[in-house]
Amino acid sequence: MTDNTLPVLAGVQPPVRGSTYPAAIIDGEARFPEGAPARALKSPLDGAPLGSQLLADPALAAEAVERAQAAFMAWRTVPAPRRGELVRRIGEAVRQNKRELARIITLEAGKIPAEAEGEVQEWIDICEFAVGLSRQLHGLTIASERPDHRMMEQWLPLGPVGVITAFNFPVAVWAWNAMLAFVCGDSVIWKPSEKTPLCALAVQTLVGQAIASMDEAPAGLSQLVVGLADVGEAIAADTRVPLVSATGSVRMGKRVAATVGARLGRSLLELGGNNAMIVTPTARLDLALRAIVFAAAGTAGQRCTTLRRLIVHESVLPELLPKLVKAYESLPVGDPRVPGTLVGPLIDAASFEAMQLALDDAKIQGGRIVCGGRRIADNVPAGGFYVQPAIVEVPGNLKVVCHETFAPILYVMTYRELDEAIALNNGVPQGLSSAIFTERMQEAERFMAAAGSDCGIANVNIGTSGAEIGGAFGGEKETGGGRESGSDSWKAYMRRTTNTINYGDALPLAQGIRFDV
Numbered sequence: 256m257t258d259n260t261l262p263v264l265a266g267v268q269p270p271v272r273g274s275t276y277p278a279a280i281i282d283g284e285a286r287f288p289e290g291a292p293a294r295a296l297k298s299p300l301d302g303a304p305l306g307s308q309l310l311a312d313p314a315l316a317a318e319a320v321e322r323a324q325a326a327f328m329a330w331r332t333v334p335a336p337r338r339g340e341l342v343r344r345i346g347e348a349v350r351q352n353k354r355e356l357a358r359i360i361t362l363e364a365g366k367i368p369a370e371a372e373g374e375v376q377e378w379i380d381i382c383e384f385a386v387g388l389s390r391q392l393h394g395l396t397i398a399s400e401r402p403d404h405r406m407m408e409q410w411l412p413l414g415p416v417g418v419i420t421a422f423n424f425p426v427a428v429w430a431w432n433a434m435l436a437f438v439c440g441d442s443v444i445w446k447p448s449e450k451t452p453l454c455a456l457a458v459q460t461l462v463g464q465a466i467a468s469m470d471e472a473p474a475g476l477s478q479l480v481v482g483l484a485d486v487g488e489a490i491a492a493d494t495r496v497p498l499v500s501a502t503g504s505v506r507m508g509k510r511v512a513a514t515v516g517a518r519l520g521r522s523l524l525e526l527g528g529n530n531a532m533i534v535t536p537t538a539r540l541d542l543a544l545r546a547i548v549f550a551a552a553g554t555a556g557q558r559c560t561t562l563r564r565l566i567v568h569e570s571v572l573p574e575l576l577p578k579l580v581k582a583y584e585s586l587p588v589g590d591p592r593v594p595g596t597l598v599g600p601l602i603d604a605a606s607f608e609a610m611q612l613a614l615d616d617a618k619i620q621g622g623r624i625v626c627g628g629r630r631i632a633d634n635v636p637a638g639g640f641y642v643q644p645a646i647v648e649v650p651g652n653l654k655v656v657c658h659e660t661f662a663p664i665l666y667v668m669t670y671r672e673l674d675e676a677i678a679l680n681n682g683v684p685q686g687l688s689s690a691i692f693t694e695r696m697q698e699a700e701r702f703m704a705a706a707g708s709d710c711g712i713a714n715v716n717i718g719t720s721g722a723e724i725g726g727a728f729g730g731e732k733e734t735g736g737g738r739e740s741g742s743d744s745w746k747a748y749m750r751r752t753t754n755t756i757n758y759g760d761a762l763p764l765a766q767g768i769r770f771d772v
């Protein structure tokens with residue numbers, strides 16, 4: 256598992272020369288540019304070397320955009336259900352390679368196998384959704400005020416879509432974007448996280464095979480460029496890319512939004528969360544407890560929807576907190592390759608340091624560390640950053656609490672009245688996911704209503720993480736306002752035209768204006 260060869264996918268090995276991985280796959284061809292800088296890849300599981308990743312530069316990104324644009328010109332005229340056929344083939348290939356893809360996610364992102372397979376399942380699910388959608392890209396017909404006129408809307412392909420992704424969902428986030436983009440008639444240029452390029456290369460290998468299997472599908476439909484922020488910036492600045500979908504930190508999103516906005520392009524932003532759960536006096540604590548532990552400690556706290564703030568009614572805390580601490584102390588943290596492990600490592604040393612800094616700040620600002628926070632040394636590979644998930648009691652939304660630390664820290668605070676709990680829920684700059692545990696219908700409805708949670712996701716009696724692909728996914732405020740995946744999120748990947756058709760013999764003007772010549 257710790258060698259640097261990737262599993263063979265559908266009979267093909269992702270491209271590699273010796274132990275060097277290509278900087279890009281452009282029109283299906285792996286590119287190893289002379290003199291390109293290289294980044295040493297290490298597994299978060301144990302620090303084992305995974306090879307050397309060549310990094311693209313902005314010029315290579317520009318070439319990928321050019322080729323994606325050429326592919327778009329052909330793909331946009333292919334009937335949408337035929338575009339769906341490509342995605343159906345991709346979904347089939349993913350199904351057959353689910354285990355192997357999940358293995359790469361575990362190796363490179365450190366997820367436990369169950370979560371890694373769950374991530375690949377999300378790709379399969381969004382394929383199914385997109386295939387159905389390919390026969391449902393419909394617009395409205397609208398009553399015209401003029402006699403013998405008809406109005407309608409059409410949704411047409413948009414252009415090459417830039418997709419910038421984060422390390423923590425190295426496959427699914429791209430898939431949410433790309434599967435919709437493909438059925439919508441768009442081509443895609445993907446800049447994955449520099450921390451997880453092997454997942455991207457494996458994905459691109461599978462997708463390349465599906466594209467090659469279909470005559471109508473141009474080779475340039477799916478481009479991959481592996482690079483640092485400068486490559487992401489180049490894609491964001493490129494006027495040939497009408498939509499840039501960027502997933503990652505708020506800091507990155509602000510940069511991308513400014514760059515895309517300066518050229519009046521469109522950005523779809525999926526940025527950091529700071530997700531809360533309210534536990535009311537009527538909450539079923541058995542369910543709440545399981546939801547809290549999965550949402551707060553699962554994926555080692557490295558989900559955008561990770562539960563970071565627990566807002567507990569003051570009457571419930573004395574019963575809930577000891578149970579939570581007990582559950583935390585029995586959590587199997589360790590090497591995901593060991594059966595039974597539920598919490599794997601942090602992605603890297605920087606992530607561990609950020610966690611320690613946040614815990615120090617929490618103490619200085621008035622928090623009390625209830626349990627966890629330390630690095631684990633026993634029975635885990637020495638080169639990985641394994642931590643005991645932490646619980647910190649805080650008097651409210653301290654400064655440190657308002658910031659998303661991408662590690663397993665759960666801040667616990669209390670409330671008396673529901674309005675106070677909702678104000679705490681909303682009292683941070685981010686607005687991704689939220690939840691309430693209650694058996695009272697009025698509380699649940701108030702939480703979901705206009706004066707309730709201000710987040711893009713507001714759940715009742717389930718945790719903050721683990722969304723299904725059928726709903727629109729995304730959040731408000733500093734989370735960026737974007738929506739991806741299900742519902743009508745596909746509309747972001749198309750351009751809308753309004754058509755007014757005159758089938759009469761006169762030319763009446765709207766609003767009754769007369770302009771007779």
Ligand code: NAD
Pocket residue numbers: 419420421422423424428446447448449482483484485486487488491502503504505506507508510511524525526527528558559560659661687729734
């Ligand atoms: P990151 O912001 O460091 O990097 C994300 C991507 O942006 C990477 O590909 C990176 O190379 C690129 N990038 C960085 N600076 C850039 C710039 N100036 N211009 C263009 N591209 C740039 O994030 P990360 O550490 O990989 O991921 C963790 C973050 O992602 C967390 O904040 C998490 O909440 C967020 N996230 C959000 C969602 C969501 O759907 N809302 C999903 C997953 C992760």
